[in-house]
Amino acid sequence: MTEKTVTLNTPAGNFDYPVLDGSVGPEVIDIRKLYGQTGMFTYDPGFTSTGSCESKITYIDGEKGILLHRGYPIEQLAEKSSFMEVAYLLIHGELPTQQELDSWVRTITRHTMVHEQLATFYRGFRRDAHPMAIMCGVVGALSSFYHDSTDITDPDQRMIASHRLIAKMPTLVAMAYKYSLGQPFMFPQNSLTYTGNFLRMTFGVPAEPYEVNPIIERAMRRIFILHADHEQNASTSTVRLAGSSGANPFACVAAGIACLWGPAHGGANEAALNMLREIGTTKRIPEYIARAKDKNDPFRLMGFGHRVYKNFDPRAKVMKATADEVLKELNISDPVLDVAKELEHIALNDEYFIEKKLYPNVDFYSGVILNAIGFPTDMFTALFALARTVGWVAQWNEMISDPEQKIGRPRQLYVGAPQRDYVPVEKRTSAA
Numbered sequence: 181m182t183e184k185t186v187t188l189n190t191p192a193g194n195f196d197y198p199v200l201d202g203s204v205g206p207e208v209i210d211i212r213k214l215y216g217q218t219g220m221f222t223y224d225p226g227f228t229s230t231g232s233c234e235s236k237i238t239y240i241d242g243e244k245g246i247l248l249h250r251g252y253p254i255e256q257l258a259e260k261s262s263f264m265e266v267a268y269l270l271i272h273g274e275l276p277t278q279q280e281l282d283s284w285v286r287t288i289t290r291h292t293m294v295h296e297q298l299a300t301f302y303r304g305f306r307r308d309a310h311p312m313a314i315m316c317g318v319v320g321a322l323s324s325f326y327h328d329s330t331d332i333t334d335p336d337q338r339m340i341a342s343h344r345l346i347a348k349m350p351t352l353v354a355m356a357y358k359y360s361l362g363q364p365f366m367f368p369q370n371s372l373t374y375t376g377n378f379l380r381m382t383f384g385v386p387a388e389p390y391e392v393n394p395i396i397e398r399a400m401r402r403i404f405i406l407h408a409d410h411e412q413n414a415s416t417s418t419v420r421l422a423g424s425s426g427a428n429p430f431a432c433v434a435a436g437i438a439c440l441w442g443p444a445h446g447g448a449n450e451a452a453l454n455m456l457r458e459i460g461t462t463k464r465i466p467e468y469i470a471r472a473k474d475k476n477d478p479f480r481l482m483g484f485g486h487r488v489y490k491n492f493d494p495r496a497k498v499m500k501a502t503a504d505e506v507l508k509e510l511n512i513s514d515p516v517l518d519v520a521k522e523l524e525h526i527a528l529n530d531e532y533f534i535e536k537k538l539y540p541n542v543d544f545y546s547g548v549i550l551n552a553i554g555f556p557t558d559m560f561t562a563l564f565a566l567a568r569t570v571g572w573v574a575q576w577n578e579m580i581s582d583p584e585q586k587i588g589r590p591r592q593l594y595v596g597a598p599q600r601d602y603v604p605v606e607k608r609t610s611a612a
Contacts, residue, residue: 192218204239208532221591233420234582236268237574238411245491249409250274258498263404263567264288267346270409270574274582285374291347292368293378294355294566295325302551311562312441318352319345320434330428332580341429342573348594349569350374353562354381360556375401378566383554396510396553399502403546405566406495409571411488419572420579421588429576431519436572437565446561446568450532453557456547461515462522473532483544484527485537492567499545500524520548551599 184199195217198210205231208231215221224230239248245493247254250269261275267278268284276284301321305314321345323330329341355365358381366381376392379400384390391590410416418439422432440446459468471479488495507517524540527533579585 182215183425183521183534188218190218190220192220205241214592215343215591223593227417227590232588233579235412235575235578236273237578238409238571240411240488242486242488242490245489245494247410247494253275254406254494255498258402258405258495261405262373263401263408263570266405266408267570271342271577287343288374289368289370291343292370293350294348294351295297298325298352299355299365302355305359307360309364310558311353311358311360312446312558312565314356314359314436315352315562315565316434316441318356319349320431320439322348323428323430326430330430332423332426332428338429338577338580340384344386345429345433345569345573349566350378351381353559353566354378356562357382357555357559373401374395375404395505395510399506399549399553402498402502402564403549404567406498406542407546407567409568409574414442416572416575419576422577423576424585426587427468429573432576433572436568440565441569446564448482448541449543449550450557450560451563452544453547453551453560455482456516456519456523459523462518465519465523465526469526469530481523481527481538483547484533484540486541489539489541489562490537493541496540496545499549500540503545503549503552506552510552512552514552517548517552520544522566530605539543 183388184207185196186199187194187196191426195214200208200210202208211222222230237250239251242247249266250273252269257269261269264285265276265281267288268281298321299317301318302314305317326341326344329337329344331337346499351368358365364386364388366384368377369380370377372380372392376397379392379397412420416435419432419436422435423429427435443451459465468479468481471477472481486574524544527538527540533539547557547560550563551557555563
């Protein structure tokens with residue numbers, strides 16, 4: 181078979197570059213030799229047209245609204261799988277047998293407790309600290325407690341670190357919530373599922389037994405699955421970039437948490453709920469719809485549209501059904517939820533939103549669900565980090581094992597001052 185190439189005409193000459201094929205998705209131009217051959221490099225702010233790695237984990241087709249984990253559609257996984265099964269799939273590449281799943285669950289369950297000294301670490305934070313600020317510090321500090329799993333050249337240590345990160349993240353997030361309330365930390369309970377255990381550690385108290393509501397548990401399971409991985413997004417790319425320097429996995433995931441905190445990424449569901457609260461009542465929705473359509477108004481409808489999906493976000497379809505189930509189960513009367521439902525109805529039937537493909541996304545629905553369950557708004561991004569840790573760990577492991585891996589070093593288009601000579605301070609004049 182003849183290798184496909186594209187020819188680039190440059191001042192240094194004409195050069196052919198290979199065209200690579202993935203298993204699915206668009207063709208890719210391999211420009212690794214571009215700078216060496218031409219002395220030029222590409223300019224791509226946001227890296228929207230740049231592939232940074234090969235990966236077998238997640239595939240997205242934004243035009244068609246497709247999300248696959250190891251080839252499996254997200255809708256099927258959210259409906260039929262447990263979060264532990266999806267975690268195994270992302271880490272190991274295949275769905276587990278029953279024996280493999282039992283062993284995997286047992287391993288993760290036995291790693292859910294955290295070092296008792298971490299409780300003292302939490303008390304160094306203010307009670308009103310944002311949970312993500314706490315998570316950045318606590319997760320980064322795990323390497324000081326579990327230094328026996330920080331040698332990234334040892335496959336066994338890498339896997340132990342992976343187990344620990346996945347297992348301990350629900351405990352750490354629940355502790356951040358409890359700390360904000362001044363309530364005692366709840367120890368994990370090994371008889372519960374990954375999701376049920378998290379709910380008990382979050383909402384349970386030592387004074388009485390906690391009964392896990394199966395509808396709420398299923399909703400949280402779906403939220404975790406839908407947020408487990410999303411290809412080379414900003415936080416995942418951050419984890420890979422940090423890992424490319426040889427940093428330990430705990431530090432890499434802490435870096436991912438810091439990136440996820442941004443309102444344009446993991447904070448989007450928090451921003452969406454704050455917007456619903458700002459609107460306040462269904463009577464004010466037309467006013468905000470008009471503002472969203474006004475090009476001269478900086479207001480944006482949060483929770484609508486997506487950087488990648490130009491169709492309905494497949495995760496949002498699952499979240500919409502889940503939101504309906506949760507609201508029916510809890511029978512909550514909340515003006516914010518009334519605004520959300522009416523805004524959703526208008527947007528799905530308004531020609532402006534349909535034409536621009538501004539569909540409600542996963543952040544819109546997850547914020548509504550988490551609010552109904554009882555999570556404070558500032559916990560939303562921490563829950564996202566909990567779920568995404570599985571994807572980060574899978575991506576980090578894949579990167580470490582990639583023989584093509586190099587330390588990340590993006591280029592820049594320099595537009596500052598050219599070389600100039602130093603002027604003594606007494607001879608300088610104001611540039612103003």
